[in-house]
Amino acid sequence: MSRIGKAPIEIPGGVTLDISKSNLVTVKGPKGELTQQVDSDLGLTLEDGVLTVSRPTEQKRHKSLHGLYRSLINNMVVGVSEGYEKTLELVGVGYKAANSGQLLELTLGYSHPIYFYVPDEVKVETVTEKGKNPMVKLASHDKQLIGQIAAKLKSLRKSEPYKGKGIKFEGEVLRRKAGKTTA
Numbered sequence: 001m002s003r004i005g006k007a008p009i010e011i012p013g014g015v016t017l018d019i020s021k022s023n024l025v026t027v028k029g030p031k032g033e034l035t036q037q038v039d040s041d042l043g044l045t046l047e048d049g050v051l052t053v054s055r056p057t058e059q060k061r062h063k064s065l066h067g068l069y070r071s072l073i074n075n076m077v078v079g080v081s082e083g084y085e086k087t088l089e090l091v092g093v094g095y096k097a098a099n100s101g102q103l104l105e106l107t108l109g110y111s112h113p114i115y116f117y118v119p120d121e122v123k124v125e126t127v128t129e130k131g132k133n134p135m136v137k138l139a140s141h142d143k144q145l146i147g148q149i150a151a152k153l154k155s156l157r158k159s160e161p162y163k164g165k166g167i168k169f170e171g172e173v174l175r176r177k178a179g180k181t182t183a
Helices: 060-081 143-156
Strands: 016-019 024-029 032-037 043-047 050-054 084-091 096-100 103-107 114-117 123-127 135-140 166-169
Touching: 016 043, 024 060, 032 060, 050 060, 060 143, 084 143, 096 123, 096 135, 103 143, 114 143, 135 143, 143 166
Parallel strands: none
Antiparallel strands: 016 024, 024 032, 043 050, 084 135, 084 166, 096 103, 103 114, 123 135
């Protein structure tokens, strides 16, 4: 059996989980509300604040969906109770980040500034300290959405392996290359 799929999901206090007849899971908590359509073949049972996901057969398709939907539901429960955060670091001379509300203005060494509108579900904050690289902090209850936005921001200026310039996650270690050597 799938190690991830068979693990039960503990529902913390303050979080409500509803399962409809068509396997539509709705999770509500202090941080927000999320919904996920679960495959109709899988069984969902909620007893005493513990949700378990079960599969009907040992088919490859059922095995692959078992762990997937258990992880998606667990991410929803953690998101509405605790939330998720990602911090991006802008490495490079003259790289800047500023935000006014949900509009993020990035200066990344191009001839023009880049304006990026962040959806309302994600809270954005920019931190600029003297002597340190500018940071963009993203916080949300939706793990998938925050990861998608962080990936989109990283793609605006990918980290290069020679000087390490670009956008990277805080604490991310880049594989560096040696530059040219004189013969």
